[in-house]
Amino acid sequence: MTIIPRIDPATAPRVNTPESFAARPKPVTPAHVIASDAEALAVAGQLAPLFSAEAALRDREGLLPIAELDAYSQSGLWGINIPKAHGGAGVSYATLGKVIEIISAADPAIGQITQNHLVLSVHLALDGTEEQKRDLFGLVLKGYRFGNAFSELHSKTVAAFETIIRFEGDEAVVNGRKFYTTGALFAHIVPIISVTTDGKGYIAFADREAPGLTVTNDWSSFGQRTTASGSVTIENVRVPKSRVIPIKVFERPTAAGAISQFVQAAIDTGIGAGAIADAIDFVRTKSRAWIDTGKERASDDPFTIQAVGELEIGLHAAEALLERAGRLIDEALADPTEEKVNAATVATAEAKVLSTRIALDASNRLFELAGTRSTLAEHNLDRHWRNGRVHTLHDPSRWKPYHIGNFYLNGVSAPRHPWS
Numbered sequence: 001m002t003i004i005p006r007i008d009p010a011t012a013p014r015v016n017t018p019e020s021f022a023a024r025p026k027p028v029t030p031a032h033v034i035a036s037d038a039e040a041l042a043v044a045g046q047l048a049p050l051f052s053a054e055a056a057l058r059d060r061e062g063l064l065p066i067a068e069l070d071a072y073s074q075s076g077l078w079g080i081n082i083p084k085a086h087g088g089a090g091v092s093y094a095t096l097g098k099v100i101e102i103i104s105a106a107d108p109a110i111g112q113i114t115q116n117h118l119v120l121s122v123h124l125a126l127d128g129t130e131e132q133k134r135d136l137f138g139l140v141l142k143g144y145r146f147g148n149a150f151s152e153l154h155s156k157t158v159a160a161f162e163t164i165i166r167f168e169g170d171e172a173v174v175n176g177r178k179f180y181t182t183g184a185l186f187a188h189i190v191p192i193i194s195v196t197t198d199g200k201g202y203i204a205f206a207d208r209e210a211p212g213l214t215v216t217n218d219w220s221s222f223g224q225r226t227t228a229s230g231s232v233t234i235e236n237v238r239v240p241k242s243r244v245i246p247i248k249v250f251e252r253p254t255a256a257g258a259i260s261q262f263v264q265a266a267i268d269t270g271i272g273a274g275a276i277a278d279a280i281d282f283v284r285t286k287s288r289a290w291i292d293t294g295k296e297r298a299s300d301d302p303f304t305i306q307a308v309g310e311l312e313i314g315l316h317a318a319e320a321l322l323e324r325a326g327r328l329i330d331e332a333l334a335d336p337t338e339e340k341v342n343a344a345t346v347a348t349a350e351a352k353v354l355s356t357r358i359a360l361d362a363s364n365r366l367f368e369l370a371g372t373r374s375t376l377a378e379h380n381l382d383r384h385w386r387n388g389r390v391h392t393l394h395d396p397s398r399w400k401p402y403h404i405g406n407f408y409l410n411g412v413s414a415p416r417h418p419w420s
């Protein structure tokens with residue numbers, strides 16, 4: 001099992017600083033290459049207890065999970081959705097969802113940092129040239145991490161982009177400012193979503209050390225605190241045209257949008273699983289029995305037992321819908337017809353509804369079941385609710401039942417974009 005070196009909190013890099021962060025060193029030792037679904041699940045299971053060991057400390061003290069991220073990408077799990085034709089394991093999306101759930105149950109900040117890397121790998125697979133796939137997938141298999149420079153803080157809508165790309169000879173020049181840039185601080189390559197003046201979209205895979213690319217960890221949310229989801233400033237950043245990919249995945253039926261939402265649902269399912277596990281542990285080891293039960297142990301309280309049962313049912317339902325969505329995504333990738341892509345999109349929306357519910361329900365009911373002492377700062381159990389509340393805001397889950405119902409009732413396909 002990988003040993004993660006403990007970083008002294010007194011000297012560890014922290015969140016919420018106005019200072020720009022230097023790029024992380026590129027991998028010296030090539031990452032492990034995972035060969036199968038079974039190996040991916042086994043490696044995730046090995047890493048999870050290492051990531052959970054100091055998750056509460058990192059959240060409370062604002063310590064960035066740098067050593068954990070290095071172990072994570074070196075494990076090979078960042079390359080598991082690379083197609084087999086390009087050297088990856090090409091695992092089932094049902095497996096990928098379970099991997100992200102396992103990691104996110106241990107520390108959802110670490111789970112979220114992987115999110116955009118995995119989704120951008122899909123865009124590369126669907127829209128990149130063979131040469132671009134060989135180049136960039138090859139780097140991922142060596143341990144390189146993609147970051148994220150996607151959303152913008154002040155644009156009119158989430159899909160309105162003001163970051164401009166222009167082409168000069170063999171290079172693209174990009175200018176703009178991004179926010180919610182989860183993963184950029186820890187990345188070796190920062191893919192930048194940008195548009196030309198006539199509105200055509202591109203992804204420019206910029207080197208993290210490129211002149212003019214500045215990453216600032218000014219993420220101040222009360223949840224997912226150690227994702228470093230702050231700002232990226234892009235000032236005349238030059239990217240070789242060979243690393244610029246047009247965004248065409250939404251011009252035809254593809255599973256790209258469903259996959260983006262699918263990873264979100266897996267993270268939220270993991271948050272719910274982590275909250276339930278901590279609730280059970282606390283009730284078993286620290287809570288007092290309520291006076292009216294006549295029991296010696298809090299874990300023998302019949303209403304607590306019932307509530308835990310209800311939470312487990314909710315979790316297992318979310319997991320089942322997540323697995324189903326993963327299988328339908330696999331089918332849509334293999335045969336991207338309108339019908340199969342919509343089936344994957346609707347199934348993923350269903351999974352997202354239940355994953356949102358279990359993340360919020362479990363992280364809230366934890367305190368009801370564990371009792372007042374569970375609110376003490378020393379336990380930092382409120383991080384589960386804070387993480388769930390913040391991460392589930394990525395897109396409004398209230399829209400999911402509408403699109404699901406509109407399909408089943410009126411035969412209207414769900415929208416195909418990263419937020420549906």
